[in-house]
Amino acid sequence: MRVAYLVNQYPKVSHTFIRREIAALERQGATVLRFALRGWDAEVVDAEDRAEIGRTHYLLRDGLLSLLGAAFTQALASPQRFGAALALALRMSRRADRPWPYHLVYLAEACALVRALRGSGGAGQLHAHFGTNAAEVAMLAHALGGPPFSFTVHGPEEFDKPQFLGLAEKMRRANVVVAISAYGRSQLWRWAALADWPKVRVVHCGLEAGFFGDEAVAPSSAARLVCVGRLCEQKGQLLLVEAAGMLAAEGLDFELVLAGDGEMRPDIEAAVRRLGLEAKVRITGWISSAQVRGELVAARAMVLPSFAEGLPVVIMEALAVGRPVLSTYVAGIPELVRDGVEGWLFEAGSPAAAARAMRACLAAPPEALAAMGQAGRARVLARHQIDTEAARLLAAWSEAQAVAGSVT
CATH class of the missing domain: 3.40.50.2000 (Glycogen Phosphorylase B;)
Structure with a gap:
């Protein structure tokens, strides 16, 4: 054809x-x-x-x-x-x-x-x-x-x-x-x-077979969460920064990586400065597919607090390398991520709900993260080749x- x-x-x-x-x-x-x-x-x-x-x-x-x-x-x-x-x-x-x-x-x-x-x-x-x-x-x-x-x-x-x-x-x-x-x-x-x-x-x-690799990558011990996506209103990164501010106020040790760029970057950077999160939040700018995979592998989990979606490919990418996903009950996301199985789902539009999911992920033991990652990898292999x-x-x-x- x-x-x-x-x-x-x-x-x-x-x-x-x-x-x-x-x-x-x-x-x-x-x-x-x-x-x-x-x-x-x-x-x-x-x-x-x-x-x-x-x-x-x-x-x-x-x-x-x-x-x-x-x-x-x-x-x-x-x-x-x-x-x-x-x-x-x-x-x-x-x-x-x-x-x-x-x-x-x-x-x-x-x-x-x-x-x-x-x-x-x-x-x-x-x-x-x-x-x-x-x-x-x-x-x-x-x-x-x-x-x-x-x-x-x-x-x-x-x-x-x-x-x-x-x-x-x-x-x-x-x-x-x-x-x-x-x-x-x-x-x-x-x-x-x-x-x-x-x-x-x-x-x-x-995803292509090469993205999956031969097996899931062992979960990272770092207290690092990564959010991958265009910096725009529908992805909810401003809310994510507010949730990060709540965790920082509690004295939690973590790093939040925003992988991407976009029209809302100045607003997000201003929010980071306002909340004093310069040492905890890093914005990468546009990066290649290989670099996205590297950021996912180096993180404990992927977080995406979307307000509106289709079904984000980056969720598939995170699960494919064995990383749990924290995201919202929006559009097609619950078709791929089940709360408590492949990660954590939380209410859209709530910084407190996002902070609860992030807190739970940061406190989860390695074996729980590994089990979620394996479940997610199997689900993507079955549904998204x-x-x-x-x-x-x-x-x-x-x-x-x-x-x-x-x-x-």
Whole structure:
């Protein structure tokens, strides 16, 4: 199967799961063409991500005039299809979170994508990651005569504004819609027509075999907790710093590592200074996948006090190396982490609840941490191996195309 992947920004430091999925599809014999609307918005620190830059076609690389040229060519070559796609783009702009000029740009990007696909030898399936603008471009490309399209919904953004994103229309026109958790599927079913429910498949994000290693790493004796993720409002790092302040006020000895970077870093640094936690909290900035694994191995456990989520890949990564996870009862997280089995779950939005879980983890004996880590590793091995999940994705596309062929 020849598959074209479309992502808004690629490669991106927080989207290594897309790279892993593409690599797994290629291991199973698929040819994957990479397309992105634009490039990266931060330093690309991972060598594998840097290699992906040369494999990716960027639709906005040649500027607005190139997009306009693609649209003009498409309108001349197939005026009827172009008119239908134009009407669809304008319909998607009604009640949208962005005004109609953006949707005309999406149409021009779709024209450029169709042209680029034709120049690359074509594809039998077009797949977008995230149900936002990339999914709309894929849908418009299909309306212009491009291949059948599908998209993966991760959340939480799509779940925050499904009507403004036209999610129901995208699901109606797609041949497959992917949710990364049962929770995600339930949220998509809320907005999909009943006839479209069978299109929604659960395909987990996954890890490559090399990330697991041969066995779980023995638990660290250090009183160190690590939080991995973009420094942003939905991940809850500000709350985590408040919880750390509570533990410090009790005289507990610990280190908290915030692995990542993002728009809320100045606010988080200010909170660290306000609470006098400079000696206990360390912010790494963006780091590579190998460095993330190193931080996880060096920690007692991973803590993620998220307010909104899909199902964080970093939780899988922590459990894969035998580290318990402290996180919230949010979205798909309880599908992977069970309280008292693979770690500790606590109420979202409560610094006191986060502090209780952190206190319990810091006091837990090594054998309890090791048992949680082993349980977590087994659960990830059973549910989140990327080659297994990529096979499910290929099967979903094949089934959808077979059904379409029988109907035709």
